[in-house]
Amino acid sequence: MNVSDLPFFWAVIPAAGIGSRMRADRPKQYLSLGGRTILEHTLDCFLGHPRLKGLAVSLAADDPYWPLLPCAGNGRILRAAGGSERADSVFNALQLLAGQGAEASDWVLVHDAARPNLVRADLDRLLAELADDPVGGLLAVPARDTLKRADADGRVRQTVDRSVIWQAYTPQMFRLGALRQALGDALQAGVAITDESSAMEWAGQAPRLIEGRADNLKITRPEDLEWLARRWADD
């Protein structure tokens, strides 16, 4: 895969969450991993890419940690206003990019700040596979474990056919105009949107699933960071 054959793209990094499930003394994107914050590692996945047109990070209005990071002075990083939900934070970043001259036909990749273990090969595969796709899509992982549907009492009601079940990851890659429209309409309609794909699905589109590495995990709970820190220490 020749990098010059990949499409140019914009990146949106939602980083305005509070990380409540992590139960840490600060939002999880500012916890340390290998001596730097999770957010810095995630930004590095994109800032060095030769096809990156620009990047917007969505930050909480009262975020006291961002100004302390060396990358806070990086002129290539635009700051968008974080919102009450992830979808709001992403939408604000899309609005910002549009105001900075990003075209409706430009590709935009949305990637959780809490996923610092994205490897370049997965990023480039997503770009290559979707470069000519009419809709866009996302990195995802086919379900590996047997899946159970639970009843209200926490007992097994059904074993789910996992052959058609995937876990949605990020980056999720869509044309800026289409995603901005779909997300804006879904937010206005009060639809629960947990990822960019679900906004596109609500708009009637069928995003493509691109298999990626399962270790591009979202740092959500303490054990996630413990595992990744051990993994990075061993590398």
Ligand SMILES: Nc1ccn([C@@H]2O[C@H](COP(=O)(O)OP(=O)(O)OP(=O)(O)O)[C@@H](O)[C@H]2O)c(=O)n1
């Ligand atoms: N209002 C929000 C909520 C989340 N995020 C970002 O979206 C990503 C994925 O969300 P999640 O893992 O749920 O992060 P938090 O909302 O911070 O975690 P929690 O649900 O445990 O509070 C994270 O990088 C988070 O910073 C965001 O930008 N704006």
Ligand SMILES: C[C@](O)(CO)[C@H](O)COP(=O)(O)O
């Ligand atoms: C976008 C996402 O990471 C895809 O799996 C996920 O939907 C984020 O959900 P969260 O509840 O905001 O962590």
